[in-house]
Amino acid sequence: MSKAAFGIDIGGSGIKGAPVDLKGGALAADRLRIPTPQPSTPDAVADTVAELLGAFDIADDLPVGVTFPAVIQQGVARTAANVDDSWIGTDVDALLTERTGHDVFVVNDADAAGIAEIEFGAGRKVKGVVLVATLGTGVGTALFVDGTLVPNTELGHIPFEGESYERYVADSARERDELDWAAWAERLQGYFSLLEFLINPDLIIVGGGVSKKHKNYLPLLDLRAPIVPAGLRNEAGIIGAAALARKAAKKNAKHAE
Ligand code: BGC
Numbered sequence: 001m002s003k004a005a006f007g008i009d010i011g012g013s014g015i016k017g018a019p020v021d022l023k024g025g026a027l028a029a030d031r032l033r034i035p036t037p038q039p040s041t042p043d044a045v046a047d048t049v050a051e052l053l054g055a056f057d058i059a060d061d062l063p064v065g066v067t068f069p070a071v072i073q074q075g076v077a078r079t080a081a082n083v084d085d086s087w088i089g090t091d092v093d094a095l096l097t098e099r100t101g102h103d104v105f106v107v108n109d110a111d112a113a114g115i116a117e118i119e120f121g122a123g124r125k126v127k128g129v130v131l132v133a134t135l136g137t138g139v140g141t142a143l144f145v146d147g148t149l150v151p152n153t154e155l156g157h158i159p160f161e162g163e164s165y166e167r168y169v170a171d172s173a174r175e176r177d178e179l180d181w182a183a184w185a186e187r188l189q190g191y192f193s194l195l196e197f198l199i200n201p202d203l204i205i206v207g208g209g210v211s212k213k214h215k216n217y218l219p220l221l222d223l224r225a226p227i228v229p230a231g232l233r234n235e236a237g238i239i240g241a242a243a244l245a246r247k248a249a250k251k252n253a254k255h256a257e
Contacts, residue, residue, distance in 0.1 A: 004028065005063040005249075006056070006102075007242035008049060009109065012036060012069065012082045012137035015045070017052045018235075019062075020242035025120025027235060029056070040083045042090045046099040053100050064102040065245030067109035067237045068092055069138060071152045075106050081157070081164070082138045103252075105245040109237050110140025111151050113207045113230065116240035118147055121205070121231030128202035131155075131195060132230070134237075136208040139166035139191075143199070155195060165191055171210040185220035192223055201225050209234045 008017035018031035032055055037044035049066065068087075071078040075093025080086075096104040107115075114132035117123040123130045127146055134140040139156030142149060156166035167173060169191045174184040192204065204223065206214065207230035214229035221227055230236050 003246070005065060005242035005246040006053070006058055007112075007238035007240070007245070008052060008064065008066045009112075009237035009241065010036070010045060010049070010066060010068050010083075011109070011237075012040070015048050015052060016238060017049075017056075018238055019056060019058060020239050022239075022243055022246055025116065025232070025239055025243075027238065031235070031238065032056070041086055042084075042092075042095055045083075046095050049096055050100045053102065060102070062102070063242070063245035063249035064096075064100065064104045065112070065241030065243070065248075066092070066096055066104055066106050067112040067241045068106055069109045069140065071154060072106055072108050072111075073152070079154070081166075103249065105241070105248045107241055107244050108140070108142075108152055110134045110142045110207075111149060112240035112244065113140070113232075113236035114142025114144060114149060114205075114240065115243055116232050116236040117205050117207065117230055118144055118149075119243055120239065121236060122228050123147075123203065123205055124231075126203050129199065130203045130205065131199065131201040131225075132205045132207060133192075133195075134208040134230075135169070135171045135206060135210050137170060137172045138164075139170050140208075143201075158194065160191075165194075171208060174210075181216040182220060185217040188217065189221055192221060192227065196223055196225060203228070205230055207232075207234070207236050 019028040132142040141155040204227040
């Protein structure tokens with residue numbers, strides 16, 4: 001089996017995908033981005049995912065990994081914080097497999113980004129507890145112990161002033177409240193101090209689109225653990241989803257032998 005797979009990242013505003021070279025952990029071609037349909041119902045999103053895949057000339061048996069911004073258990077979405085509520089209870093895996101004709105593997109978006117960081121990015125060869133937090137429309141988290149993922153941690157939803165903490169610290173909150181970097185960093189300080197108090201990570205990796213601008217806010221944070229930007233920036237979701245899809249395909253092939 002070749003060291004290639006396709007990764008798709010479903011977000012609140014865009015659906016992005018590209019073939020991935022899993023030897024180097026990098027995109028193998030320019031990624032394509034299509035705006036997320038609104039409302040982001042299962043039907044509309046599945047059509048967009050099929051459209052995106054159709055734009056690439058890929059083999060029918062190329063593993064396809066897809067991230068989704070919700071708790072995913074056995075392929076089924078259990079929450080829907082920043083997508084249409086009708087996703088709750090939807091078998092995302094089955095829906096996308098049927099609609100695209102490819103064997104799709106679905107994973108929580110932050111978990112996918114975390115996997116990519118652990119395999120190819122800022123978390124490579126790091127022992128101990130690593131926390132990956134993605135700051136975007138919401139806040140996603142992925143927790144690793146010696147490189148092993150504890151799936152579906154939802155630490156962006158720790159309650160804060162009667163709401164989820166992500167409503168206060170996500171990048172979308174920075175934009176909504178027109179915060180300058182210092183004011184946003186102050187909010188992040190409170191959030192990451194709380195996470196540090198609760199789980200004592202050895203390393204914190206910050207991902208999401210805003211990780212590109214890390215120099216504006218990470219140096220303002222004062223934490224015990226080192227806090228670093230994601231090595232793969234915003235491509236981590238695509239790369240992690242592709243890596244997981246390839247592993248799942250290999251496992252299935254073995255079982256079929
Ligand atoms: C969702 C998580 C997701 C995160 C980032 C949160 O609102 O509950 O599942 O990982 O947003 O997209």
